[in-house]
């Protein structure tokens with residue numbers, strides 16, 4: 348039986364005091380995690396093939412992370428970043444300096460990816476205001492694309508079903524087509540980055556503050572990898588028109604693609620970068636905005652303060668977790684391992700391409716996307732009412748496999764894909780198990796004709 352069964356809200360409310368995102372579902376109760384596995388209160392084991400939400404990069408139940416957090420809590424759990432510096436934040440920033448693109452030397456720590464995106468966009472805006480160019484305020488972003496659920500980050504996201512209800516509160520952001528290789532012609536403006544230059548010229552370079560993009564697609568395009576010269580072209584266009592390039596590496600960064608940052612293999616550096624999700628190995632909410640001296644200088648010489656602060660910015664406990672995670676990644680060469688096991692994962696995932704409904708299998712490192720289509724030749728998506736991605740995710744859960752679904756990427760409404768992003772410690776035997784369970788889930792999904800299982 349599929350445990351992701353739907354229940355009427357009336358039935359569910361009396362049993363739980365927690366208000367989860369889905370109000371009509373009963374979830375298994377997770378009580379323990381070990382390596383790539385989660386265990387529920389009935390003793391069922393689930394292979395965590397997506398690290399929760401691309402978060403558990405080091406696996407579950409990592410004693411070094413628990414010890415680091417506990418030790419920091421005993422020393423000093425909290426100081427406010429507006430009153431004190433703290434060694435954990437300072438040391439983490441130094442560790443990141445040696446990993447991040449050259450020049451991106453200064454980190455501002457926050458808790459979620461959405462917060463980091465909001466802060467990165469505000470930093471870009473403040474940079475221009477304090478550089479004497481207050482007219483530069485517009486943001487350009489990719490469609491499909493996702494940067495978070497707070498209102499500025501959501502404004503910069505192309506997710507119609509998330510945005511519809513909140514439309515009156517969102518700010519205008521100029522959307523250009525993403526380099527979504529499965530559904531775009533190779534010489535189209537989306538794939539060559541010409542779409543970016545066209546948008547800057549249309550909006551007026553004097554009005555455009557920043558271009559924000561995920562260097563390798565996250566859940567919105569299902570791990571789409573842009574052509575090799577895409578980001579170099581983006582860099583040239585941004586430089587020519589004095590537009591800041593913000594790389595949102597919340598999902599694809601922190602080693603996930605087999606390099607510390609996804610942008611690294613394209614040979615360019617952004618002006619501002621965001622990190623999050625797996626940065627702390629997933630044990631606490633840690634994110635960061637990283638910027639160069641060039642970005643901070645006008646503010647340092649001007650008002651002297653970034654006009655943004657949050658209670659848990661630069662938190663010692665949160666940064667101690669990040670520091671332990673980054674040191675573990677370095678000591679165990681886990682980014683190299685991610686590249687190696689990623690190559691193996693992609694080799695084994697090729698077996699899925701011939702299965703019914705699998706339109707495309709793609710990605711980089713331990714980040715993969717599998718897009719489902721109703722017709723492989725025309726790439727026509729399933730109608731939304733079929734709820735293919737949701738049905739597959741439920742069937743996968745039933746088979747003891749955790750995957751991350753996404754919908755709507757084909758045309759804003761239709762489109763189904765699932766993402767795979769196992770911890771960097773995944774073994775070959777676990778990858779084989781992942782592929783076997785994936786096939787079982789797909790066979791079950793194809794048996795279900797209409798929507799919910």
Ligand SMILES: Cc1ncc(COP(=O)(O)O)c(C=O)c1O
Pocket residue numbers: 458459460461462464493494495496561565566595596597598599623624
């Ligand atoms: C690329 C990207 N940016 C930002 C975010 C927002 O992160 P959070 O959910 O931690 O706020 C996400 C979350 O999925 C993401 O994938």
